[in-house]
Amino acid sequence: VIQHPKIDRDRLLSDLRELAEIGKDGTGVRRPAYSEADIAARHWLAEKFRTAGLDVQIDRVGNVFGRSRVSRALLMGSHSDSVPYGGWLDGSLGVIYALEVARALSAAGVIGAVGVDVVSFADEEGMFAGWFGSRTHCGDFDDSVWRKFWNAEGVLLAEALEAFKDRQRSTLDKSRNFGYLEAHIEQGPRLEALGKPVGIVTSIVGIRTCKLYFSGRADHAGTTPMPMRKDAGKHLVALLSRLCARFKEAAGEDTVWNFGNIIMKPGAANVVPEHAELFVQYRDSDAKNLQSFDAILADEIRAANAAEPNCCSMSSTMATEPIAMDPHFRQVLRDAATQLGHACEDIPSGAGHDAAAVGMHIPIGMLFVPSIGGRSHTPEENTADEHIVAGAEVLLAATQRLLESDA
Amino acid sequence: VIQHPKIDRDRLLSDLRELAEIGKDGTGVRRPAYSEADIAARHWLAEKFRTAGLDVQIDRVGNVFGRSRVSRALLMGSHSDSVPYGGWLDGSLGVIYALEVARALSAAGVIGAVGVDVVSFADEEGMFAGWFGSRTHCGDFDDSVWRKFWNAEGVLLAEALEAFKDRQRSTLDKSRNFGYLEAHIEQGPRLEALGKPVGIVTSIVGIRTCKLYFSGRADHAGTTPMPMRKDAGKHLVALLSRLCARFKEAAGEDTVWNFGNIIMKPGAANVVPEHAELFVQYRDSDAKNLQSFDAILADEIRAANAAEPNCCSMSSTMATEPIAMDPHFRQVLRDAATQLGHACEDIPSGAGHDAAAVGMHIPIGMLFVPSIGGRSHTPEENTADEHIVAGAEVLLAATQRLLESDA
Numbered sequence: 001v002i003q004h005p006k007i008d009r010d011r012l013l014s015d016l017r018e019l020a021e022i023g024k025d026g027t028g029v030r031r032p033a034y035s036e037a038d039i040a041a042r043h044w045l046a047e048k049f050r051t052a053g054l055d056v057q058i059d060r061v062g063n064v065f066g067r068s069r070v071s072r073a074l075l076m077g078s079h080s081d082s083v084p085y086g087g088w089l090d091g092s093l094g095v096i097y098a099l100e101v102a103r104a105l106s107a108a109g110v111i112g113a114v115g116v117d118v119v120s121f122a123d124e125e126g127m128f129a130g131w132f133g134s135r136t137h138c139g140d141f142d143d144s145v146w147r148k149f150w151n152a153e154g155v156l157l158a159e160a161l162e163a164f165k166d167r168q169r170s171t172l173d174k175s176r177n178f179g180y181l182e183a184h185i186e187q188g189p190r191l192e193a194l195g196k197p198v199g200i201v202t203s204i205v206g207i208r209t210c211k212l213y214f215s216g217r218a219d220h221a222g223t224t225p226m227p228m229r230k231d232a233g234k235h236l237v238a239l240l241s242r243l244c245a246r247f248k249e250a251a252g253e254d255t256v257w258n259f260g261n262i263i264m265k266p267g268a269a270n271v272v273p274e275h276a277e278l279f280v281q282y283r284d285s286d287a288k289n290l291q292s293f294d295a296i297l298a299d300e301i302r303a304a305n306a307a308e309p310n311c312c313s314m315s316s317t318m319a320t321e322p323i324a325m326d327p328h329f330r331q332v333l334r335d336a337a338t339q340l341g342h343a344c345e346d347i348p349s350g351a352g353h354d355a356a357a358v359g360m361h362i363p364i365g366m367l368f369v370p371s372i373g374g375r376s377h378t379p380e381e382n383t384a385d386e387h388i389v390a391g392a393e394v395l396l397a398a399t400q401r402l403l404e405s406d407a
Numbered sequence: 408v409i410q411h412p413k414i415d416r417d418r419l420l421s422d423l424r425e426l427a428e429i430g431k432d433g434t435g436v437r438r439p440a441y442s443e444a445d446i447a448a449r450h451w452l453a454e455k456f457r458t459a460g461l462d463v464q465i466d467r468v469g470n471v472f473g474r475s476r477v478s479r480a481l482l483m484g485s486h487s488d489s490v491p492y493g494g495w496l497d498g499s500l501g502v503i504y505a506l507e508v509a510r511a512l513s514a515a516g517v518i519g520a521v522g523v524d525v526v527s528f529a530d531e532e533g534m535f536a537g538w539f540g541s542r543t544h545c546g547d548f549d550d551s552v553w554r555k556f557w558n559a560e561g562v563l564l565a566e567a568l569e570a571f572k573d574r575q576r577s578t579l580d581k582s583r584n585f586g587y588l589e590a591h592i593e594q595g596p597r598l599e600a601l602g603k604p605v606g607i608v609t610s611i612v613g614i615r616t617c618k619l620y621f622s623g624r625a626d627h628a629g630t631t632p633m634p635m636r637k638d639a640g641k642h643l644v645a646l647l648s649r650l651c652a653r654f655k656e657a658a659g660e661d662t663v664w665n666f667g668n669i670i671m672k673p674g675a676a677n678v679v680p681e682h683a684e685l686f687v688q689y690r691d692s693d694a695k696n697l698q699s700f701d702a703i704l705a706d707e708i709r710a711a712n713a714a715e716p717n718c719c720s721m722s723s724t725m726a727t728e729p730i731a732m733d734p735h736f737r738q739v740l741r742d743a744a745t746q747l748g749h750a751c752e753d754i755p756s757g758a759g760h761d762a763a764a765v766g767m768h769i770p771i772g773m774l775f776v777p778s779i780g781g782r783s784h785t786p787e788e789n790t791a792d793e794h795i796v797a798g799a800e801v802l803l804a805a806t807q808r809l810l811e812s813d814a
Binding site for chain 1: 594626627628635645648661662663664670674676677679680783784
């Protein structure tokens with residue numbers, strides 16, 4: 001008997017809250033990749049997937065899959081790891097949504113030749129490497145990286161993965177998974193400011209993260225005349241002032257940038273800085289704007305080194321390109337929201353997501369729900385229950401349409 | 408029998424080297440105030456003073472005195488504590504010089520009614536409080552501060568002083584000590600650059616040290632649009648850029664300034680800085696220049712808070728006024744150098760010294776010897792043996808003249 005599939009509001013919210021108990025830390029969670037709590041959450045999810053009638057696999061890097069018994073499926077999910085002092089919804093929301101959609105479809109008996117595969121990817125937050133689980137699943141990381149990444153506690157990735165050493169590897173099967181649909185909290189203030197419960201993601205921004213290093217010489221700041229100094233901090237401040245002005249000038253409407261840290265050594269009031277570091281990050285969904293910033297940065301580093309030879313160097317720690325959502329997926333999400341009467345808004349994702357890794361290989365779509373106060377990566381992170389439920393309803397309706405259009 | 412007093416070159420250098428063995432750390436020393444090594448060095452000095460025929464006192468805060476058995480004396484010395492990774496001459500040079508001068512005068516039989524008192528002051532380097540020993544001896548610190556200062560390891564000053572709990576207090580006796588003469592390494596590059604072995608200190612700079620605090624809000628640097636941010640780092644950089652320009656504009660010929668550290672929290676590439684700190688220090692021997700800088704700083708803090716209410720605050724950690732050397736002492740030092748054929752140069756002291764504390768109460772003079780490469784507060788700190796000996800010879804000749812002129 002085929003019924004109209006429905007989100008079970010109570011089951012959805014109670015599963016989210018139950019998952020938040022694993023690694024609970026006040027109102028937030030601490031489930032950094034491959035911690036005891038993260039692994040426990042993955043086993044909890046595996047059991048939930050099994051109970052939902054899905055075929056379970058935990059793979060060699062800790063990705064958890066719950067696959068429908070069909071030959072073709074929409075891949076859905078997100079991640080269940082967190083930052084060290086994280087919130088309860090970042091990642092978890094998308095995984096439990098996918099589980100609930102699978103259960104709703106199954107209960108209604110609507111899954112035929114095309115179904116859904118649910119996934120929780122590992123280490124999305126990059127305690128070892130950003131989007132590690134999804135990039136490994138997609139074949140973009142080989143095993144050599146296991147010996148190249150450490151977490152902040154000095155644990156080697158290869159050691160952390162011992163917990164999964166008896167597991168099989170998994171590989172994205174493009175002939176099976178015709179697309180990937182991920183829901184996530186917005187992690188920003190826009191939807192809340194607009195008063196809309198649903199965001200239709202247009203693209204995931206490209207991200208550049210780098211550090212600039214400035215070198216000088218530590219001298220006594222009382223006894224060394226100003227002209228005889230080599231002040232690493234002075235070079236940093238001069239370059240930074242110019243970056244501030246030029247980035248502002250060159251920015252597109254949605255470009256964001258951040259100078260998140262400055263480190264000076266030895267760092268004493270009476271010692272001229274010998275070494276200085278500047279953290280630079282910028283993001284845009286338009287590659288041209290990223291390239292403008294790249295050019296400004298390179299130009300300013302050249303200018304600094306022309307003024308004082310070898311005073312400045314750069315190392316890039318992340319450089320991803322913007323990735324667009326599939327237009328069909330976007331339309332389907334928009335139609336689903338409209339059908340259910342939930343106001344929605346096109347919105348770029350300023351944060352990276354597993355979808356950015358998967359989207360290099362198959363079509364992707366993403367849905368956002370509002371973050372209260374725009375807060376995330378903090379125990380204060382939260383979303384109104386009504387918005388959590390609205391997002392799940394839109395995701396379910398969109399999934400039905402995508403399965404029908406592929407069938 | 409009165410002979411011509413002479414510096415014993417070998418005794419001088421071997422005493423300096425023997426003292427450097429206490430708390431030795433590679434080519435440097437680690438004798439932070441009231442550490443085991445610092446206390447051991449003080450007992451070693453007491454024994455040296457005793458052997459030299461001086462009356463020894465270690466006082467209630469660890470100052471070590473070796474007094475001549477006369478009713479009137481020139482106080483001479485420096486300090487024997489060091490910064491944690493310090494050099495072998497900073498402070499020690501001036502103490503061993505004073506000891507050697509006392510021995511040379513005594514051996515020559517020239518001490519009559521007026522003699523020399525030798526001192527090694529405690530905690531000159533301010534592990535607990537800058538010039539703590541000399542300021543206490545001069546009556547500028549009462550015991551209440553013992554419960555107000557901690558060192559970086561969290562030890563309370565009162566606890567550190569337990570090592571001297573059975574000792575008597577000491578107080579500067581102005582009717583006895585008609586002046587204070589201190590020799591020290593330059594800690595800067597000027598004498599070396601000039602090729603002169605002796606510096607006649609003109610004054611000790613006034614020093615302002617403060618921290619500026621900037622407050623903002625931690626937001627996700629990818630998802631929070633630029634206009635919705637409160638970026639503590641942005642305020643800091645804006646103010647610092649203006650300070651750099653205005654300090655340069657207002658500086659006198661010898662004004663020095665330093666922005667020795669910047670701290671940002673939480674300090675992640677992808678989080679907007681919630682909190683930022685800027686270390687500011689400036690020094691000048693001309694009080695007017697210090698006041699100009701004070702006014703610029705106050706003005707820029709006002710401007711920052713006018714632009715963004717309460718985004719910036721300041722706490723002052725040090726504010727000393729410049730102090731001039733006694734003209735007679737300067738002349739005597741210059742005459743002594745000239746008499747011995749050692750080229751000398753008038754030079755302001757960019758670093759603080761115990762003389763600055765003592766100079767609030769009695770006339771002071773200071774002599775510098777060159778620092779190789781201008782290095783100090785590092786194990787690389789060094790001075791050529793010939794310069795060490797030349798400095799001692801000038802100090803001895805100057806001391807004779809000062810004793811004669813007071814007699």
